[in-house]
Amino acid sequence: MSGRKFSDNKRTGIWKHYNANGKLHQIGEFKDDKQNSVWKFYFDTxxxxxxxxxxxxxxxxxWKWYHKNATLYIERLYENGKLMNIQSCFDKNSIPQNCGEIINGNGYLLDHDLYNETDKVEKYE
Known part of the structure; x- marks a missing residue:
């Protein structure tokens, strides 16, 4: 981690987290020791x-997640930390995929291996 700032022992300001290879992994802002801003995430490449x-x-x-080729993977709608709905889901060729069904926070999510781009899919209820 780098870019750590504290005020009265509370995290504050812009924080940056790095992958093991030193490349930026995520960046966002803390206010009063809580994450309170838009956060951006990056692959280790x-x-x-x-x-x-x-x-x-x-x-x-x-929340929007992308494939390494910059095409949209999935859009998920959250409310107070809870996944409420899956808006859309695509493979790296922009072909619609089944990523599960969440309605008003209930259902299941099929999470594809976005990071390694394999065919591995995990189911979460």
Whole structure:
């Protein structure tokens, strides 16, 4: 980690986290010791991976994740840290994929191996 700032023993300001290879992995802002801003994520090969907003350390609003070739992978809608809905999901060729079904926070998520780009899929309820 780099870019660590503290005020009264609380995390504050822009924080950057790095991969083991020294490349930027994520960047966002802490306010009053909580993640409170748009956070951006990157693959260890520096391609843009995704973005979303954290409020009081909880995911809110629309989060978007991308394949290494910069095509959209998935859009997920969060409310107060809870996954509420899967908006869309695509493979790296922009062909729609089954990423599960979440309605009002209930259902299941099929999470594809975005980082390694394998055919591995994990199911989460």
């Amino acid at each position: 520096e391609e843009f991976m995704g973005t979303g907003t954290l409020e009081n350390d909880k995911m809110i609003g629309l």
